[in-house]
Amino acid sequence: MTRPRFQVLTVAIAFGVQGAGFKVRSLQGAAFSRTQNPNERRTMNPALRTQQVLQVPQVLQVLQVLRVGVLRPGGAYAAANVPMETYVARVLAGEAVRDSRPAALEALAITIRTFALANRERHRADGFDLCDQTHCQVVRTATAATERAAAATAGRLLLRDGAPASVYYSASCGGRTQLPSEVWPGADDPPYLPSKDDDACRGAPAWTAELHEADLQRALRASGFRGELLGVTIASRNASGRVARLKLDGLRPEHVSGQDLRVAVGRTLGWQHVKSTAFDLRKKNGSYRFSGHGSGHGVGMCVIGSARLAERGTNAEDILARYFPGLEISPGASARVFATREDQTGGRIGVRPQSDRSLSPGTASPVPDVLVSLPDDDEGERDAIVKQTLKARDDLARTLGVPAPRVTVRFHPTTDDYERATGQAWFTSGALVNNELHLLPLAVLRDRGMLERTVRRELVHLMADAALGTRPAWVREGAAIHFAGEPIIPGEPKQRPAFKPDLRGSCPDDNELLHPVSLGALSNAYARARACFAKQIQAGKNWKDVR
Numbered sequence: 001m002t003r004p005r006f007q008v009l010t011v012a013i014a015f016g017v018q019g020a021g022f023k024v025r026s027l028q029g030a031a032f033s034r035t036q037n038p039n040e041r042r043t044m045n046p047a048l049r050t051q052q053v054l055q056v057p058q059v060l061q062v063l064q065v066l067r068v069g070v071l072r073p074g075g076a077y078a079a080a081n082v083p084m085e086t087y088v089a090r091v092l093a094g095e096a097v098r099d100s101r102p103a104a105l106e107a108l109a110i111t112i113r114t115f116a117l118a119n120r121e122r123h124r125a126d127g128f129d130l131c132d133q134t135h136c137q138v139v140r141t142a143t144a145a146t147e148r149a150a151a152a153t154a155g156r157l158l159l160r161d162g163a164p165a166s167v168y169y170s171a172s173c174g175g176r177t178q179l180p181s182e183v184w185p186g187a188d189d190p191p192y193l194p195s196k197d198d199d200a201c202r203g204a205p206a207w208t209a210e211l212h213e214a215d216l217q218r219a220l221r222a223s224g225f226r227g228e229l230l231g232v233t234i235a236s237r238n239a240s241g242r243v244a245r246l247k248l249d250g251l252r253p254e255h256v257s258g259q260d261l262r263v264a265v266g267r268t269l270g271w272q273h274v275k276s277t278a279f280d281l282r283k284k285n286g287s288y289r290f291s292g293h294g295s296g297h298g299v300g301m302c303v304i305g306s307a308r309l310a311e312r313g314t315n316a317e318d319i320l321a322r323y324f325p326g327l328e329i330s331p332g333a334s335a336r337v338f339a340t341r342e343d344q345t346g347g348r349i350g351v352r353p354q355s356d357r358s359l360s361p362g363t364a365s366p367v368p369d370v371l372v373s374l375p376d377d378d379e380g381e382r383d384a385i386v387k388q389t390l391k392a393r394d395d396l397a398r399t400l401g402v403p404a405p406r407v408t409v410r411f412h413p414t415t416d417d418y419e420r421a422t423g424q425a426w427f428t429s430g431a432l433v434n435n436e437l438h439l440l441p442l443a444v445l446r447d448r449g450m451l452e453r454t455v456r457r458e459l460v461h462l463m464a465d466a467a468l469g470t471r472p473a474w475v476r477e478g479a480a481i482h483f484a485g486e487p488i489i490p491g492e493p494k495q496r497p498a499f500k501p502d503l504r505g506s507c508p509d510d511n512e513l514l515h516p517v518s519l520g521a522l523s524n525a526y527a528r529a530r531a532c533f534a535k536q537i538q539a540g541k542n543w544k545d546v547r
């Protein structure tokens with residue numbers, strides 16, 4: 001269903017300096033130096049100039065230069081400016097099946113370009129648009145074939161309501177494509193990302209993996225699970241037959257989703273083992289044998305399937321229509337319609353309808369209030385996390401009577417990584433470092449039922465710590481627990497501490513809160529901090545006056 005429209009096409013070209021190379025924080029949480037504030041380039045970028053506006057059908061302002069985070073030895077990223085079509089040709093080299101026919105490369109080129117534009121906020125917290133790893137799209141050296149496919153489709157995008165659609169692709173769907181919500185809890189399931197059988201890939205590749213119990217336990221512990229692993233069994237499957245949940249005997253939490261298990265193993269032991277969640281599981285002689293098919297999350301385009309379709313003579317448009325039913329494919333932007341203009345958001349350029357911004361509020365927002373940094377395969381949960389964080393921030397700002405601040409939230413891929421980045425022990429769940437919220441892996445917080453509470457708690461720290469800076473630590477911790485523990489739904493009973501705090505011990509000293517020796521000791525100190533804080537609030541004190 002194409003909506004007839006006649007709008008203004010403006011294409012911005014930024015004459016960026018190659019390899020500006022300011023260092024940004026490593027995604028692994030290693031030390032970093034930010035030699036330039038990424039916010040500054042929004043207003044200071046001199047490369048954008050107003051020249052002209054051309055009247056052509058279908059109006060899109062197309063981002064011509066991406067800032068790509070290039071992983072350096074040692075784990076830090078350096079940002080480099082890469083022209084869009086160069087980027088597309090390089091990613092094709094990293095993501096396509098070897099020796100794909102042109103139709104498959106062109107379909108994937110359009111998908112890669114759309115993905116880049118729809119996800120260009122992803123690394124804003126890091127000072128660039130997209131990284132060059134599997135987290136975003138893998139960048140390799142372009143070939144003549146991938147350059148041809150990028151040029152042949154230059155500027156073409158998959159659109160939904162006139163804006164780049166939020167698209168996904170993976171190596172192989174394993175014979176049936178997946179709904180986003182089956183992979184990432186809380187994700188939307190738009191009509192163009194259905195779950196349906198795919199006879200093109202025929203379930204290739206079939207794979208098996210053998211993991212020693214000790215290695216599996218190591219992977220799960222690195223992701224935040226605790227205890228001794230006694231057994232793993234498949235507890236449920238989703239509608240398309242993939243593993244939905246597994247039971248982990250001996251561990252806490254005692255369940256893990258199929259996707260989170262795959263991610264836990266991938267991050268610790270490598271992604272080559274459990275390639276998808278379409279698997280069977282058997283235990284034999286202290287080892288778990290996974291046998292499955294497919295590779296990757298299975299949402300959206302199946303790359304192996306599209307390569308097979310192209311071999312059968314299917315063209316790029318039909319491949320895209322098959323994997324993204326209902327999306328519109330924009331016409332190409334030929335070089336002669338390129339014109340430069342000053343960007344209205346102050347240098348932050350991307351694709352959006354010019355004359356009707358209300359069509360895509362998501363892509364038109366000038367500066368996001370909440371920046372979220374998510375590892376690997378948690379990306380599908382971004383929208384839900386952003387929404388939840390924004391709501392919690394606004395609620396808490398109202399309650400505290402302070403202006404709502406900009407928020408940066410970093411979910412760490414493993415507990416080790418969290419501990420390294422924050423200097424805090426795994427049982428602390430969250431910490432504020434340089435005014436950024438650092439959190440344990442998403443799966444762990446969610447499975448412990450602590451996601452919302454932890455985010456709220458660190459948000460209170462972000463908003464209240466400055467006003468309470470000179471007080472003992474229990475005032476700041478007490479405030480965080482007190483305000484985060486407020487009923488989320490009106491009328492819901494308040495969260496109570498798991499045990500009766502020992503109030504004779506009075507308020508905890510700084511050491512108990514800042515350098516706890518165990519989870520038990522910290523829980524005890526938290527409960528006392530909360531009680532001390534609440535006592536003064538109940539006596540009618542303003543939170544800023546608690547001391």
Ligand SMILES: [Zn+2]
Nearest residue numbers: 130131135136
């Ligand atoms: Zn990335």
Ligand SMILES: [Zn+2]
Nearest residue numbers: 173198201302
């Ligand atoms: Zn497939």
